[in-house]
Amino acid sequence: MWRYIGRKSVIYMLTFVIAVTINWMIPRFMPGDPVRSMLSRASVSDPAALERMNNYYNEIFGLDTPLYEQYLSFWAGLFRGDLGVSIMLYPKPVTDVIMGAIPYTLALLLPAILLSWIVGNRFGAFAARSKILDNSILPVGYILTATPYMWLALLLAWSVGIVAGLLPASGGYSFSLRPDFSWVFISDLILHWILPFLSMFLVALGGWAIGMRNMIIYELEADYSNYLQALGAPRRLIRRYAFRNAMLPQITGLAVQLGTIIAGSLLTEIVFNYPGLGSLILDSINNNDFFLLQGIFLFVVVGVLIANFIIDIVYVLIDPRTRVQMTGGAA
């Protein structure tokens, strides 16, 4: 078991290094000079002043050094938790900007991912082999899962938020409030959270329900189910086994889906103008703020890697077949 975790950790470390490197490369080789675009906003007409300002900023951001030095100092900064200074929100450090956005994204993503997975699996298992549910509610699941996140988000924002006016359709909290720990603020936060959460939850829910339903049917046709039925085992026992075994591919599916879900959250956050990482990504791209962009991607990469690592370990714990293969039968 520990050897397995050790081997996995090495693989994840390698992935991390490669991801960080690519992450560092992309913004730097993108067209456009961030310092120039920042200066052009300042409308400095004197070329000498412009030149000096240019040099000043290049020095601050470390853009005047050779590329390999930039790369090494990036790693050095990474270990100090220093991701540089944001250009867009100069002189705020990138880490602070990201830390301000992360609670919103996590509060949106974690419940949406986990609840949709749990509810979807339960529901799919329940619907499998029940003619009425199979024929009425699963088609709804197909429609939901085929719906793009942002389209459902737009639909919800328009219908519930604007036409019906039931819930706020924009922002993380009302502009009239300041973040604090009062009941008024927290309830306002929750009201703003509902629509973005729903749009992500519903789309993911349909996919999980359909996947689970198909898996359960497959498992109920499996040889071990037939054997138990021939020996007169009650439906409840057979279903319990089928559910557990059908969960295994669903757990893998969750790991695979994580990346896509984060991309989905980006669009959802933009539609609802929600102050999470997604909106931040858009802003930093628009402003050529590649330190910030780099920092956000880093957080996303780390998040996906951690989630996958956890799922890898969970998988080993619940599937004896992986456990036997990975640990050489010492389970």
Next chain:
Amino acid sequence: MTLRVKDLKVYYQTLRGDVHALDGVTFDLEDGEIMGLAGESGCGKSTLGKSLIRLDSRMRHVGGSIELDGKDVPIADDDAMVPLRYHEISLIPQYAMSALNPTRKIGRLVTELLRARGVRPGDIEDELKRRLELVGLSTDVLNRFPIELSGGMKQRVVMVISTLLNPSLLIADEVTSALDVSTQRSVAESLVEFRDREYVRSMVFVTHDISLVYQMADTIMVMYAGRIAEKAPVKTIIDAPRHPYTQMLISALPEVGSTSTEERLEGIPGKPPGLLNPPTGCRFKDRCPMAFDKCAEQPPLLEIEPGHWAACWKTGE
């Protein structure tokens, strides 16, 4: 008398119509009898095996009755069959290698199954361990997952699980087909031993391997195209078969000790008829060298000598 099957008809429902997989099957099985059930692929032998315990969703009971120890076996009523299953009628399936839930340790699987069938696992634990040792397994397998066992070990585990409640009737469906020859023999011997120790009262051993049946069974029943061709004690079937199909089937087997290389073994020319629209009369008549006018009528299954049944106009004379 353990088992009495009368004119059993079970059809498979398909989009193109009913497949007459069992079309009027009648036979008796004595206490302590091991009956080998032989025939070509598609002759209905596995269907007969399944029909005695559980019809799957495509199978439909069309007619006939099954009686076990004087009580009716309500095969068409799935719920009414549940009390009989495992306690009275049990099955070693064709797919024994994959019959165990891969994510449960074998011991826990057995415990859960027994509890679900109203048996206290504690009462039977010693017996379970004794029987595992009888088939040459250590009791340690109870702490293992199915993936940790070899195919032959899984087969034996399933054998023990299936017979744990001492059923009256055991259906062994092609249990040796996926095993190598030496394992086949030990599985067959264990089954005979189970009968001798009265773990099972009688047994239907479905197979296409007549030489294996010859070593272990008491009687052989040969099926052809959904019907019974002949049923007789093993020696009679091998040495003095009366039905032309059985005769050709037996002559198609290699003989032990035969060194002759000049004579090629003869197969049976032709193919069995499709069972979607089975032909009238004797179903073997198109391939039968002895066929004559009367074969257009269906021959009845008659007892031509005590314990020897055959369905052919030529044997009835």
